Amino acid sequence: MVLSNDSSHSLSSFGNQLIQSGYITLPRMQQAWVESHQSGRPLLETLQQITGKPLPSSLLEEYKQQHLFTLKVFHGIEFIDLGSESIDPEQIDYLIKSFIPVDICYRYQLIPLKTAQETTDSLLVAMVNPSHEEAQEKVTEILSSHNMTWQRVGIILEDFEQLIEPYVPEKPVSQKCVERNHDRTIVDLTEVLEDTAPPIPKSSPEELSKLNEAQATPVVTLVNKLLAKAVEGKATAIHLEPEENFLSIRCRQGETLQPLIDPLPKKVAGPIISRLKLMAELDINEDTIAQKGRIRKSGGGRTIYFFVETFPTFYGEKVIVRVLDSAIKPLSLLELMPDVSVRMAFEDMARLCEGLLLVTGATSKNLVSLLYGLLSEQNPQERKIGTVEESLRHILPGINQIEVDSHEPTDYLPILQSFEQEDLDVVMVDSLSDASVVETVVERTSRNCLILASLEASDGASAIAHLSQQVSPALLADSLIGVVHEHTLRRLCPTCRSIYEPSLANLTRFAIPETEKNSIYQARCLNEEAVEQARLKGRLCRQCNGQGYHGYVKLYEVIEITPSLKQAMLSHSRSETGQEVDRETSLQEAILQSHKISPISAGLELVYQGQTSLEELVQFLPNHSQETMVNDDFTLLPVYVTRRLEALEKLLLAVTQEFYQLKEALQPITISNEEKKPIASLLDEPSFEEDKRWEEFDKDFDGTQETITGEFFCYEELSDPGEWDELKRELEPDKETIAINFPQAHISENVDFFNPFNSVPDPW
Structure with missing residues (x-):
């Protein structure tokens, strides 16, 4: 800790009031502060010893109220004031003798005050440090043996010593000082010097007043507590908004704003905001324009940045503090x-x-x-x-x-x-x-x-x-x-959603297959009357409260810039004014064809997964007609259909290519390069020269069954039986595969092989 005898160190508002009232001079004030920290004695006791006179009652009361207020904010619970609370010494004596022994009270600096107002089996226990976990565990252990619960409140050290004094034997002063120093309250509000604060600049009286208020120790502690609480709660921002009679302090967690602490009195808004501006190195005397600054804190292997932004409003300056923690990584x-x-x-x-x-x-x-x-x-x-x-x-x-x-x-x-x-x-x-x-x-x-x-x-x-x-x-x-x-899209409530059969119009509109129509969910939406009835009967869904939806689900469309889309964009730029409708339509169609992932197919996937409803998808896509979704764009079919068709296409092309390679290997005559024909593809038009083959083929062909034909050994070596079974399942899983021979077909050097795969219709 660095101390200085010059006035560059800022004093708290309480310290300034002591000096301005003539009670003590600045050097003696600094002396009292140093002695208080070295000896462990309270500051007020040290001040009275140095000055030789008691503290004025008005200043003493103001100091105490400021002390209680800051402790209340810091610990988040109420602190009692013996001056305004009625405490019964006889009841305290009974509770100490019956429940919490005096040695426990003195060791942990706590004291039972009374039974709670709501019930007689619960105690109200005052603690100097309400955040002391070991003390809380000890009190819970003691009272649980008596089948009692307890509630905690705060109490300042001086009031605690006043209440516990009749039950504790007198100890030497040196031992008291050691104990007091060891069990100091977490928030030491007796400090009047801020040893980490920057020097006071030479400023106007108004600015100096704001600076002194902002560097007052209770305000410093309060601001530090607000920042620490926001970091602990993983908040992304703190909003300090002055209203007519109070200061609202909220933090953003996720998508919503939550109260960080209870609203504070309007009189503390100025000092708190000035303290934040001072930490962010902003002009504390300027409150008519927006300002931006930054606070950096490091420790524990992490760095936290607080980005401070101020905005002038009708009731005063509004402050938004964005919290950027290096330990929090972005979502993957x-x-x-x-x-x-x-x-x-x-x-x-x-x-x-x-x-x-x-x-x-x-x-x-x-x-x-x-x-x-x-x-x-x-x-x-x-x-x-x-x-x-x-x-x-x-x-x-x-x-x-x-x-x-x-x-x-x-x-x-x-x-x-x-x-x-x-x-x-x-x-x-x-x-x-x-x-x-x-x-x-x-x-x-x-x-x-x-x-x-x-x-x-x-x-x-x-x-x-x-x-x-x-x-x-x-x-x-x-x-x-x-x-x-x-x-x-709105997400279906997983608790109360129900399976139903969609209307024929929606089944047709979205080309939903028979295998999927019995696994589609709908929302259980209730009107106000039904919600009230369900609540009275205890049957209202607690997750969605009868809305049928809870939360949201993301749906993505992916557009790849293809050559056709580039051409449409160029045509769009060269179109004349009179062709505005046509060029817009042309661009929309090109974008539709360039969908790598279409919103309709992605939305149907979410419907099949039960994450959203078909009705929600219909409202989301009001302008898409049946023709657009089913006929005009192959990519708009459900994702699982397009994947199966793509796999089948690759399989058929591979089989065809293997077939013709085997055919060329079995040719007895080598064909010259000039006479060699290009290998036919699956999509070529079938051409057969021998009518006799077709007549015999028609006699044995059954149109209700998938057929794979052949008489030569090359068909047996085309692929192994496992590949034939896979091809059969891809073509039609519910039909039987048979083989038909053509006894009058003979190998000829002058006749092309009969290709049974040309009889397969082109599904694309």
């Missing part, structure tokens, strides 16, 4: 995107070396979380990464993070231009909110590196259309590599 993509296909598509586009990858959605906060999740998986040792953000949300080791003062383009442009010269591999821009920023990103930066950016939009198509209006569509088509859009 696995947590944000549980769907494997969506996550892989996102990661594949992020592996490209240059271009613009856009993340869009309704709220920028969730979008930046996606970008942070993606950056956290990058290796800063292999790729040079930089970010430019309005407000940092996480600390990413090895990544250059720059925070700008606002979303003004004048703040973003110089940083983006400097990034261009630093030869970065990846740049994250938290928001493309201005045309000049978009232009800089598209025209210059995205050609040299990969840009990850977010943009608020209703869907992926709207985002592309919006950017096309801000920059040249030709440049955008050349730079944009993909769009990932985040939609939000």
Whole structure:
């Protein structure tokens, strides 16, 4: 601890009042403070010894009330004041003799006061340190043997000694001092010097007054407690909002604001806000403009930053303190995107070396979380990464993070231009909110590196259309590599959801197969009357309260910038005014065809998983007709259907290729290169020259069964039986496979082989 005899150390408001009242001089005040800490005696006792006169009653009462108020905030419980509380000594004597022995009371500095008002089997116990865990465990152990419970309140040391004195034999003063020093209250409010505070600047009287108030020890302790409590609760921000008669202090945890402590009196708003501004190195005398600053605290292998922002309001300055803890890591993509296909598509586009990858959605906060999740998986040792953000949300080791003062383009442009010269591999821009920023990103930066950016939009198509209006569509088509859009749907309540059979219109509209229609859930939504009846009967769902939905589920669409979409964007830019409707339709159709993951297929997956309802999906997609969802776009089929068809296509093409390779190997005559025909594909038109084969084939062909035909040994060697069984199951699992021979078919050097696979219709 560094002490100084000069007035550069700030005094508390109580210390200033003592000096201003003429009770003590500044040097003797500093002497009293030092002696109090060295001897362990209370400050008031030391002051009276040095001055030789008692403290004025008005100052003593003010000091005590300030002391009680700060202790109440620090410990979060009530503190009693013997001056205003009626305490019965006889009842205390009975409780000590019957329940809590005096040696326990003195050892842990606690005393039973009375039985609780609600019941006679509960005690009210006053503690000098209400946060002492060992003392709490001891009292619980003692009272549980008497089948009693207890409630704790706080009491200051002087009041405790006054109550316990009749039961304790007199001890030497030196022993008292040692015990007092050992069991000091956690919050020592007797300090009048703030040894870690910066020197008092030469300022106006008004500013000096605010500074003295802000550095008053109770306020310092209170602010430190607020910051520590927010960190312990993993809050992301603290909101201090002055109202007409009180100061509201809330913290943001997740998506909601929760009270951090009870509202404080309006008179403490000024000192608390001044203290925060002082810690953030802001101008404490300026309360008419917004200011931004930062507080840094380190310890325990972690660093915590508090970003302080002040805003002038009608009732005074509002303060928002953002909490940035280095120990808290951003959510991973696995947590944000549980769907494997969506996550892989996102990661594949992020592996490209240059271009613009856009993340869009309704709220920028969730979008930046996606970008942070993606950056956290990058290796800063292999790729040079930089970010430019309005407000940092996480600390990413090895990544250059720059925070700008606002979303003004004048703040973003110089940083983006400097990034261009630093030869970065990846740049994250938290928001493309201005045309000049978009232009800089598209025209210059995205050609040299990969840009990850977010943009608020209703869907992926709207985002592309919006950017096309801000920059040249030709440049955008050349730079944009993909769009990932985040939609939000209500999540079905897992407690009260129920299985039902959807209407025929919805089954047809979404092409829902028979195997899935009996596993679709609906929400159990109740009106106000039904909710009241269910509550009276005790049958109301406690999770959703009859709403049918609880929370939200994310749905992602992924648009890949294909050559056809690039062409549509270029055509869109060259279209004339009279063709506005046609060009919009053409662009929308091109975007629809470029869906790597469509919102409809992703939404149906969530419906099949029971996470959302078909009705919610219908409301989410009101403009999609049956033809659009089923016929016009193959990619809009459910994901499991498209995957099965793709697998089947690959299998059939592989079998066909193997067949023709074997056919060429068995040819007795070598065909010259001029006469050699290209290998036919599965989609070629069938051509047969021998009508006799078809006549015999029609006699033995049964149209109700899947048929694989052949007479030559080459069919037996085409593949092993396991592959035939797999092909059969892929073609039609509920039909039998038979084999038909063609006895009159002979190998001929002049006739092409009969190809049974050309009879398979093209399903695409």
